[in-house]
Amino acid sequence: MSEDLAARVSAICREYGSDAGRMMDITRTVQAEFGCVSEQAVKVIAGETSATLADVESCVSFYSFLSSEQQGKVVIRVCDDVPDRMAGFQRVLDTFSDELGIQPGETTEDGAFTLETTACIGLSDQAPGALINDVPVTYLSSDKAREIVRELRRHMDPRRLVHKEGDGNNAHPLIHSMVQNHARGVGAILYTPYNRGEAVHKALSISPKEVIRAIKTARLRGRGGAGFPAGMKWEFARNAPGESKYVICNADEGEPGTFKDRVLLTERSDRLFAGMTIAGYAIGAAHGILYLRAEYKYLRPFLEAQLQQRREDGLLGENVLDREGFDFDIRIQMGAGAYVCGEETALIASCLGGRGDPWNRPPFPAIEGYRGFPTIVNNVETLCCVTKILEEGPATFCEYGTRQSAGTKLLSISGDCLRPGVYEVAFGVSLREVLDLCGAEEPVAVQVGGPSGQLVGEGDFDRQICFDDLPTGGSMMVFGPDRDLLEIVENFMDFFVEESCGYCTPCRVGNVLLRETLQRVRSGGAEPQDLEDLESLGDTVRKTSRCGLGQTSPNPILSSLRNFRHLYEDRVAEAPDGRRRSFDLDRAVREAAEITGLKPVHDG
Amino acid sequence: MMSDKFTIYIDGTEIAARQGQTVIEAADDAGVYIPRLCHLPGLPPHGSCRMCTVIANGRPASACYQPVSPGMVVENETDEMLEHRKALIEMLFVEGNHFCMVCEKSGHCELQALAYRFGVTAPRFPYHWFPREVDGSHPDVIVDRNRCILCARCVRASRDLDGKQVFQFKHRGPHKKLSVNATARLKDTDLDVTDAALDVCPVGALMRKRGAYGVPIGDRLYDHEPIGSDIEGRAAEETDAPEPLEVGP
Numbered sequence: 103m104s105e106d107l108a109a110r111v112s113a114i115c116r117e118y119g120s121d122a123g124r125m126m127d128i129t130r131t132v133q134a135e136f137g138c139v140s141e142q143a144v145k146v147i148a149g150e151t152s153a154t155l156a157d158v159e160s161c162v163s164f165y166s167f168l169s170s171e172q173q174g175k176v177v178i179r180v181c182d183d184v185p186d187r188m189a190g191f192q193r194v195l196d197t198f199s200d201e202l203g204i205q206p207g208e209t210t211e212d213g214a215f216t217l218e219t220t221a222c223i224g225l226s227d228q229a230p231g232a233l234i235n236d237v238p239v240t241y242l243s244s245d246k247a248r249e250i251v252r253e254l255r256r257h258m259d260p261r262r263l264v265h266k267e268g269d270g271n272n273a274h275p276l277i278h279s280m281v282q283n284h285a286r287g288v289g290a291i292l293y294t295p296y297n298r299g300e301a302v303h304k305a306l307s308i309s310p311k312e313v314i315r316a317i318k319t320a321r322l323r324g325r326g327g328a329g330f331p332a333g334m335k336w337e338f339a340r341n342a343p344g345e346s347k348y349v350i351c352n353a354d355e356g357e358p359g360t361f362k363d364r365v366l367l368t369e370r371s372d373r374l375f376a377g378m379t380i381a382g383y384a385i386g387a388a389h390g391i392l393y394l395r396a397e398y399k400y401l402r403p404f405l406e407a408q409l410q411q412r413r414e415d416g417l418l419g420e421n422v423l424d425r426e427g428f429d430f431d432i433r434i435q436m437g438a439g440a441y442v443c444g445e446e447t448a449l450i451a452s453c454l455g456g457r458g459d460p461w462n463r464p465p466f467p468a469i470e471g472y473r474g475f476p477t478i479v480n481n482v483e484t485l486c487c488v489t490k491i492l493e494e495g496p497a498t499f500c501e502y503g504t505r506q507s508a509g510t511k512l513l514s515i516s517g518d519c520l521r522p523g524v525y526e527v528a529f530g531v532s533l534r535e536v537l538d539l540c541g542a543e544e545p546v547a548v549q550v551g552g553p554s555g556q557l558v559g560e561g562d563f564d565r566q567i568c569f570d571d572l573p574t575g576g577s578m579m580v581f582g583p584d585r586d587l588l589e590i591v592e593n594f595m596d597f598f599v600e601e602s603c604g605y606c607t608p609c610r611v612g613n614v615l616l617r618e619t620l621q622r623v624r625s626g627g628a629e630p631q632d633l634e635d636l637e638s639l640g641d642t643v644r645k646t647s648r649c650g651l652g653q654t655s656p657n658p659i660l661s662s663l664r665n666f667r668h669l670y671e672d673r674v675a676e677a678p679d680g681r682r683r684s685f686d687l688d689r690a691v692r693e694a695a696e697i698t699g700l701k702p703v704h705d706g
Numbered sequence: 707m708m709s710d711k712f713t714i715y716i717d718g719t720e721i722a723a724r725q726g727q728t729v730i731e732a733a734d735d736a737g738v739y740i741p742r743l744c745h746l747p748g749l750p751p752h753g754s755c756r757m758c759t760v761i762a763n764g765r766p767a768s769a770c771y772q773p774v775s776p777g778m779v780v781e782n783e784t785d786e787m788l789e790h791r792k793a794l795i796e797m798l799f800v801e802g803n804h805f806c807m808v809c810e811k812s813g814h815c816e817l818q819a820l821a822y823r824f825g826v827t828a829p830r831f832p833y834h835w836f837p838r839e840v841d842g843s844h845p846d847v848i849v850d851r852n853r854c855i856l857c858a859r860c861v862r863a864s865r866d867l868d869g870k871q872v873f874q875f876k877h878r879g880p881h882k883k884l885s886v887n888a889t890a891r892l893k894d895t896d897l898d899v900t901d902a903a904l905d906v907c908p909v910g911a912l913m914r915k916r917g918a919y920g921v922p923i924g925d926r927l928y929d930h931e932p933i934g935s936d937i938e939g940r941a942a943e944e945t946d947a948p949e950p951l952e953v954g955p
Contacts, residue, residue, distance in 0.1 A: 154871045154874065156886065164878050463771075464773065599879060599880060602878065603879070604875075604878045606753070606756050607797050608756055608794060611797035611800070614880050615831045618831075618832060635830065638789065641790075642794070646756040
């Protein structure tokens with residue numbers, strides 16, 4: 103057995119050229135085949151790739167979808183995020199737990215099943231959801247969970263759980279998924295007809311500089327959330343010296359409540375790959391990488407086939423569309439479950455096979471990125487916009503949106519509304535219009551931009567969705583009158599604590615403290631001073647954290663303190679006797695009492 | 707070259723700086739102390755402790771990483787930065803299990819010294835009290851993770867100065883911890899008692915055995931002068947001193 107393992111793990115390493123830079127692929131493949139990356143596998147990988155044992159262990163321990171402990175043949179990951187909680191996550195999890203006879207985090211004795219919870223899997227519009235191995239299951243209920251376990255016990259094949267396929271390409275044999283697109287808003291990117299090859303053809307008919315000028319004229323800003331001007335990023339990379347250059351597409355949409363890229367990848371991957379190719383032409387890159395989040399693994403065979411088709415059509419590979427000297431191809435890099443990898447430098451670090459720790463900047467990736475070469479990282483939606491701009495011209499693109507925020511935006515809407523799904527709206531639309539669109543009947547609060555965004559109330563509903571007012575990478579969760587907003591805020595803080603890479607002090611420690619203080623408020627043990635502490639601590643985390651994760655992680659608390667302060671104030675009170683309300687004398691001395699055998703002397 | 711030299715402003719004071727320097731390097735040369743824990747001259751900057759966060763041209767930046775630029779305006783010792791730094795010190799104290807009164811690093815410890823300098827006497831925040839591993843397997847060295855602040859000085863020194871890779875990190879978020887390059891313990895690594903990695907720990911997480919209290923309490927590095935005094939002392943000496951020779955990169 104162990105010799106088999108060693109031989110097979112060696113072979114897996116060699117499939118990836120025994121390249122430590124392909125550590126993600128190596129460890130993921132080992133994980134898939136053996137149900138874990140065991141100590142012995144780590145040794146073999148280290149020996150084969152010349153990485154250190156500590157480096158391999160470091161990588162394995164960083165990602166949620168990699169494990170050093172033996173996992174079951176079937177791993178059930180129930181999605182624990184706010185929309186799923188609102189839709190019955192706990193009942194579903196309890197049912198899985200009862201039915202399997204294990205707690206979350208455990209594996210059945212026969213080694214058949216592992217039960218886990220996981221952060222948002224991009225199915226908030228059809229919650230509660232779960233991933234069973236790579237297979238997404240949606241609209242779960244207790245009954246469905248029970249049925250799933252019973253059926254799996256019969257055949258142990260998650261793919262056979264799909265009895266009814268979703269719409270559009272979800273029914274494609276290579277996807278074969280029950281996921282629904284819920285692409286509801288008719289807009290400029292999702293629904294317009296698409297002529298394969300047209301945009302790349304048009305790009306190649308002008309110079310790379312003219313392509314960049316077109317992107318600049320269209321005033322295209324990054325759709326991932328930060329809104330950096332795409333044309334400027336491309337220009338930096340084009341002008342940066344480097345014998346190789348890289349185009350990376352960030353398909354790691356991990357912001358809870360975001361699922362728009364899922365729909366783009368399912369229905370408009372061709373438009374995405376065209377955008378990457380155009381970017382490659384513009385900056386002078388021959389290599390593209392699609393960094394696909396682990397949760398979307400079920401789309402990979404389909405996407406690989408699309409890439410192959412483009413190669414056969416001359417749209418990828420050597421001399422694209424017979425253009426002498428323009429070679430461009432795309433490979434898919436799988437992620438392994440880490441929100442922070444949506445940050446562009448962490449994403450590059452992950453592509454290089456290590457921990458997804460963000461880098462210090464400078465240098466910026468456009469100057470020194472993947473393997474030290476100039477690299478642009480763009481969001482899926484941004485690259486789809488690129489194709490659109492080349493097809494129809496910058497002027498048409500700018501007909502939508504505002505001066506500072508040109509074009510349209512895809513919103514992923516979930517929570518308390520009649521029609522959750524993906525909507526394409528023009529930038530500048532008011533939040534109120536969006537709420538009408540999705541059928542939010544009694545919205546009390548909306549989380550705009552996911553946990554890293556803002557929790558806003560009625561007073562902000564007339565604000566505009568755009569980079570300069572209410573920015574969003576796409577996530578929008580609607581909350582009705584019956585929701586406990588502070589419980590929601592706490593769930594968001596759980597998320598940030600879990601997803602922090604742990605590199606810098608404020609994010610690693612500060613988020614734990616913010617959550618702890620919030621819990622104290624919720625449990626009624628806090629004083630007014632605690633609210634001031636939340637604000638000053640939040641400010642420190644925001645200002646001193648190293649990357650976007652920590653710089654935005656206090657937002658749920660800070661924005662709810664600003665917009666729903668009464669919820670906090672209702673739960674705090676001055677300490678009656680100068681003793682902190684959360685201080686419990688009995689509990690404080692219990693351990694000492696046990697050790698010494700002395701009984702505490704009470705006041706009364 | 708003349709054009710490579712310019713002026714930056716730290717809290718309103720003019721400071722001479724050179725192209726290619728970081729803010730902390732320029733400040734050190736000029737005798738302006740910017741507090742730091744993970745940064746150590748001679749090792750590549752790491753930017754993890756965030757103690758050296760300043761406002762550079764209006765934006766928060768870590769001084770150990772931020773390159774200077776002509777005319778840059780840096781806020782260092784403002785009330786706001788002071789509050790952030792205190793909070794960061796407190797965070798490190800409640801995250802680990804630090805017992806200064808019985809720690810043999812006391813008086814040499816940079817975390818403790820920073821707490822004294824910034825007047826942090828007791829943290830506002832509750833302690834985490836996570837159990838953390840101690841590894842005493844090595845004949846000459848002990849790793850006490852209760853005191854580790856994850857600054858990566860040892861990781862970098864082992865890699866860059868010793869040409870080994872004895873230390874690394876495992877896990878993420880609050881579970882992040884110092885790991886060693888062995889399937890089990892420190893004794894299974896190629897760490898040697900003379901390694902530079904053992905000289906750089908700012909706290910008492912990584913210590914040579916049998917060296918305790920070689921310097922008595924009262925005579926230790928930070929027993930008389932606060933941390934940073936050496937750097938601040940340079941400002942006084944500087945007045946008529948000739949310009950330092952530029953050596954190396």
